Amino acid sequence: MARGSSRETEMFTFFRVIVVSFLNHFYMLIHFVYILYSEQTDKYYIGQTEDLDRRLMEHNSHSYQDSYTKIASDWKMKINLKCSSKRQAIKIENHIKKNRSRKYVEDFIRFPEIGQNLLVKYLEENQ
Template structure:
């Protein structure tokens, strides 16, 4: 099964987070954002100091996408910070959105 990741980037300059999903390695994905490979309409084009804040390895793309959408719906920096601080939150998301 192909690995997929939910990743959360942080820009100090913007003081903003960006959440995405990828089947690439997380390092490769960040490089693509920094090198502005995703076009002018992508939010990450607004800064060039994106760094990996947190990542979640998922069972597959479908699970990763559902977790990404869950995180984005929360619309909360505190929620993102808690995901990093409390690994049990990630475990619950992985269980809730487990591929069947």
Template sequence: MFYIYILYSPSSDKYYIGYTEDLTKRLFMHNNPINNKYTSKHLPWLMKKSFEVGNDKTLALKLERKIKSMKSRNFIEKLLNPDQGNKLFQDLIKKIISAC
């Protein structure tokens, strides 16, 4: 099962979007970096939300890229909103699948 996840860094007031099969392991890796990548500069990271994508790694990657390409904090915060986030995410999945 693949997931899209949203992390938040309170020290930098930044969000990070990613995809993974193992949410716990991925959060640990972001907070305990082996090398000097983007997330190592904004520790600590908190898991704000995750969305199940299913077993399609390609779809998970496309969703991650689409959300990142929007470069929109407003959109990320809408995804985090309990009232509209899940619907917004499902609409995004439909849009990506129909574009294929």
């Protein structure tokens, strides 16, 4: 099978770099705020990450020995909120944590509009 011309190889490489750069940029922007619940301890945990599956596994396997979540191994994802950036996710995470109220966390889980309102409140242009 004949190889393509060097021009074709250059074009392929160029487009591959563009596509990979775009995907890396796109995926780096996506971040999540999440709330976990442990039935064992009857506690909630609020956090933010770019990879929900990995982070849940880390919580349940006690990857971080100084973490609050080491108190249980049965953490379940109750809700996650897709954010446009890490900065937005951190602001929303902090907002939820500052309320220090189990009722607020449970309302956040029960009423999705609370999360939607926080996404609007903490849009990048408002920061």
